Amino acid sequence: MNRKGILAVVSGFSGAGKGTLMKLLTERYDNYSLSVSATTRSPREGEKDGRDYFFVTREEFSRMIRDDELLEYARYVDNYYGTPRKYVEGELEKGKDVILEIEIQGALSIKERYPDSLLIFVTPPSAKELKKRLTQRGTETEEIIRKRLKRAAEEAVGVENYDYILINDDLEEAVLRLHRLIQDQHMRVGRQLDFISDMRGQLADL
Ligand code: 5GP
Numbered sequence: 001m002n003r004k005g006i007l008a009v010v011s012g013f014s015g016a017g018k019g020t021l022m023k024l025l026t027e028r029y030d031n032y033s034l035s036v037s038a039t040t041r042s043p044r045e046g047e048k049d050g051r052d053y054f055f056v057t058r059e060e061f062s063r064m065i066r067d068d069e070l071l072e073y074a075r076y077v078d079n080y081y082g083t084p085r086k087y088v089e090g091e092l093e094k095g096k097d098v099i100l101e102i103e104i105q106g107a108l109s110i111k112e113r114y115p116d117s118l119l120i121f122v123t124p125p126s127a128k129e130l131k132k133r134l135t136q137r138g139t140e141t142e143e144i145i146r147k148r149l150k151r152a153a154e155e156a157v158g159v160e161n162y163d164y165i166l167i168n169d170d171l172e173e174a175v176l177r178l179h180r181l182i183q184d185q186h187m188r189v190g191r192q193l194d195f196i197s198d199m200r201g202q203l204a205d206l
Helices: 018-028 058-066 085-093 104-113 127-137 142-161 171-187 193-205
Strands: 007-012 032-034 070-076 079-084 097-101 118-123 164-167
Touching: 007 018, 007 104, 007 171, 018 032, 018 097, 018 171, 058 070, 058 079, 070 085, 070 104, 079 085, 079 104, 085 097, 097 104, 097 171, 104 118, 104 142, 118 171, 127 142, 164 171
Parallel strands: 007 097, 007 118, 032 097, 118 164
Antiparallel strands: 070 079
16 A cells, blocks of 8 residues: 555635634644745734744745755745745655645646645635635735735636635535545555555465
8 A cells, every 4th residue: 555645735715714724624633744835925913933834034935946945836926935845755755644735836836746646726605705704814904805816816717727626615514525535545546556466466376
């Protein structure tokens, strides 16, 4: 059996509830590792360096790119975001299912690099609900919310390259669905070829 972990990429409209989904998923099941990204954006209130993001300067971010420390990176609304390579590769090796919560450009470059990664796009049930959630969060100015809604419309453009759409209407149901989707990947034929080959050997010996 292939013991290497699944690389799952979760994207979705800003305000789709990804953060809450990830939090519940990792609290409830212990097979997941959540990658912490590096970003040049300033911390929001309550955000902690090393837990929510590694908050770095533009210079430090450029150095990380130069030294090939990022699996992927992208620019999103005036800032840079990137996935640290070492942590992700180490956790996958240990057999952990690693989750990247990243935007679409990054997701697509991960798929190119790791064709057996799983790309899931999370969306609220409607555009109206999306705006409501973004406004209720209260952490962004009106100008930023407008920019994010505009970007959300653009994000739907590449969605056909994802593997699954997850509509986050009922949070409990969404957590369970996400967990099942990721766990089902362990049963993919491509990951079980050693098992089948062993079976065939054993059958020949009977
Ligand atoms: P926020 O500023 O709201 O925390 O994140 C903005 C966007 O950047 C979100 O869509 C989030 O998923 C994405 N993001 C966070 N980390 C990364 C990363 O490492 N790489 C990429 N490509 N996007 C990221």
